[in-house]
Amino acid sequence: MNTHRARRRRPLRLLGLVLALVVIAASGAGWWFYQRLDGNIRSVSIGARGGTERPDASGRTPVDILVIGSDGRTSAADCGLGGGCAHTGVQKGGGNADVELLVHIAADRSNATVLSIPRDTVTEIPACRDSATGASESGYRGQINSALRYGPACQVAAVHRLTGIPVTHYAQLDFSGVVKMSDAVGGVSVCVSDDVYDTYSHLKLSKGTHTLKGVAALEFLRSRHGFGDGSDLGRTVSQHLFLGAVLRKVKSGDTLTDPAAVYRLADAATKALTVDDGLGSVRALVALAADLNKVPTGRVTFVTMQTDPDPDDTDRVVVAPEARALFADIAGDRSLSAGSGAGRSTPSPVPSSPVPSSPVPSVPVSRIAVRVENGTGITGRAAAVAGALTAQGFGSGTVAGNAPRSAPTTTLGYGPGLREQALRTAAALGLPASRTAPGGGAGLTLVIGADWPSGTTYPGAALSPVPADGATARAHAATADRAGKCAQVGRYRTVSLDGVAMTPSQAYALAKDVPDSDS
Incomplete structure (x- = not known):
């Protein structure tokens, strides 16, 4: 892929969960490189703004981590991948939390849930002050991703207020780290349902299965015009497919038994991470990895928070009524995986605020x-x-x-x-x-x-192996063991060539001079 195309890539806004998936590898690599890798990790304080996790009946405690990808350009590599630094140069901080994943690991480590929170969700942002910069805000109504402007602790507080789910850990990945990690695992296998060319993210793939590395992986993850209905909501489904493939790859014997691959992966991950103080060491990350490694891929459930259109702005969304049941299940440590009743955690008490205790209304x-x-x-x-x-x-x-x-x-x-x-x-x-x-x-x-x-x-909605009940209805629920599923290429005219609107498949057919992303 030529350098000019790579520089035009818009930033990847996802990929927090890769933090957890990648450090699984570190747990198999031995203790000898701890000191070297420790020096790679950056840590921040999030205080107690995310609430407190409640132990189950056996005294075991869940783990809840907010993992994000921001649109900040805090390194020369990120500026090269994301662009937009011609006038500002490398930024010292700031940015928005354009991808937010809340990762919940059950108290008994039998299951896990990964909740995507759409970046365009409008909600109440609590009063907050960034201890690092001194920037403060008295509280406002706005997009959930904007709270990061006032520091990680403020973003954690905003997500906790929105969902009622305790958030006691934080992790953030940069753009260049994603590129390095996809290379470190030897590429990630993904499938697309049809030919696709997203003229905005520059993702161009033929129908079928592909192994994506580097910038190609970044293009896939940031593509919003290529899949589903062309919105940020549709993009979360393809992101979940990618993350499930990463999880299967990292947990495979081929990855964990190759010391060189393990080190490359751990080195790339720790250089890309900014974490809270509680995860600010390789020892802490390996302990987290050990917990995650206990969860079978069939018990890792990906869901997207249900939304409705914002009545005041059609380009934004608000939390839908069904999401209250979803939040309550996660906060209550109840597994969303089909058939996972055996061995699941005894539910913890559901917090009384801000998640309503009454069930979501239902009409037969x-x-x-x-x-x-x-x-x-x-x-x-x-x-x-x-x-x-x-x-x-x-x-x-x-x-x-x-x-x-x-x-x-x-x-x-x-x-x-x-x-x-x-x-x-x-x-x-x-x-x-x-x-x-x-x-x-x-x-x-x-x-x-x-x-x-x-x-x-409806096209783009076929990925749903988890039964749709009060908690997962419209949440595009899918477990990480679902190999072979394809990202559904959109059928709307969401892209354009030479000013002409068309579908991503039509654009692929016409853009014969543009090389495929994996070529």
Whole structure:
């Protein structure tokens, strides 16, 4: 890949969990390089802003770590990868927490949950002061990722306030560290459902499986226009696929039995990390690695916090009602992995604030009737989707028909007082909540658009091996052992070539002169 293309890469905003995955390798490498690796690690204080973890009935304590990727350019390498430093130069600090992953390891180490918090979530940011810079804020309503401007402790406090989940550890990775770590493990295997060219992240891959290293891995992880509905929410699903592949790779015998690979990985990880004081040594990271290594990949569950559109800003989101149950399950140390009841931790008391103690309201699907209209021009589409709903137990009033006109995108309109029914219907079909809106008469009207030409599950929503219950509905839940799953390439016109909007697959076909990312 030429240097000019690499310099145009926008920064990777993810990858916190790699911290935990990578240090697994360190636990198998012996103790001889502790002192050398200790010198690589940077540490910060987060105080007690994240609350306190509660032990289970046996006195065992969960582990909760906020891992982030920021958009700061704090090194020459990061400026080269992220750009934007021509006028400012290398930054001393600041930036936004553009990717936030809350990693929960159960008290009995039988399972783990990785919760993605979308960066565009609007919430209440608590009053805070950065002890390092003196910058302070009296509190405001804004995006969750903006709290990092006032230091790591403020970002921890904001996530704790939003979720009610204790956060007692913090880790941050820089851009260049991700590149080095993907190389250190020999590349990460990912699959894409179709040809994809994201003209913004520059990710370009043909349909199928690829091994991504370096900048190519960074392109995959930051691609938001290539997958799902083209939003930051759709990107979290492909990120989870990547992280699951990293976890399987790092825990494989081929990685852990190769001393040179282990050292390269541990050296890259520790140089890339900024952690809280409690994790500020290789000894502490190895202890964390040992805990993580006890969790089978089938018991590591990736979820995305459920959101609804912000009524004040269509480009932002707010926490959805279903997320309250998800937060409560994580805070209560309850596993989200399918079939993981045996050996799971005895639930800890659920905090009373800010997570509501009352359950999320529920309407039985048998009481929900949906009019499904075909706006695709493809014979039988409405009947197929309506049949899928009735097969799931939706009401007998669910019927199919033709839309009055063709529709480019799928939408679900709902009448007064039916928002909850609309969200449950959308969850049953894998339809993003952003596709629901008031309107469509007194009931529910689902218009199948050209973006959904086949199948009975909305494109990009097939990755869900974990049963959708009150906690995981619309959370795109998936476990880390799900090898072979492909990131779903979007069917919207989310990218452009020469000023012409098109789908990522159309862009791939036309950009014959652009080399693939893994070439």
